[in-house]
Amino acid sequence: MRNKTILLVEDNPDDEALTLRALKKNNIANEVAVARDGVEALDYLFAEGSHAGRDPAQLPEVVLLDLKLPKLDGLEVLKRLRADPRTRRIPVVILTTSSEERDIAASYDLGANSYIRKPVDFDQFLAAVHQLGLYWLLLNEPPR
Secondary structure (H helix, E strand, O other): OOOOOEEEEOOOHHHHHHHHHHHHHOOOOOOEEEEOOHHHHHHHHHOOHHHOOOOOOOOOOEEEEOOOOOOOOHHHHHHHHHHOOOOOOOOEEEEEOOOOHHHHHHHHHOOOOEEEEOOOOHHHHHHHHHHHHHHHHHHOOOOO
């Protein structure tokens, strides 16, 4: 069985810590790679730049993608991910504070698999992460 890595793309250190804590509290022990801006996320996915030594065949099982990112926003990351045959089938869950209809529509138009607005309440966030892990890491059957 291949390693089911999660790529968390999050620029806010508090939200990163909250997400990692929620994963741990839900006993999701998968390796989590963290990219703190859109450029770093693409570098990780395509094994370029600071991630040039990474095996490009080892893709994450799921990408948790924030929309409001420095250097390159989440929608542009999603667009580039979906444009490349190597990464177009990776499940992408938008995990953001934005509830703007245009962000939701654009995310789905560009191929997001799910859109989750970050709850402010930690217990709600824990429940959301539990469902995320259960579905995307255990139940979902990705193409091989």
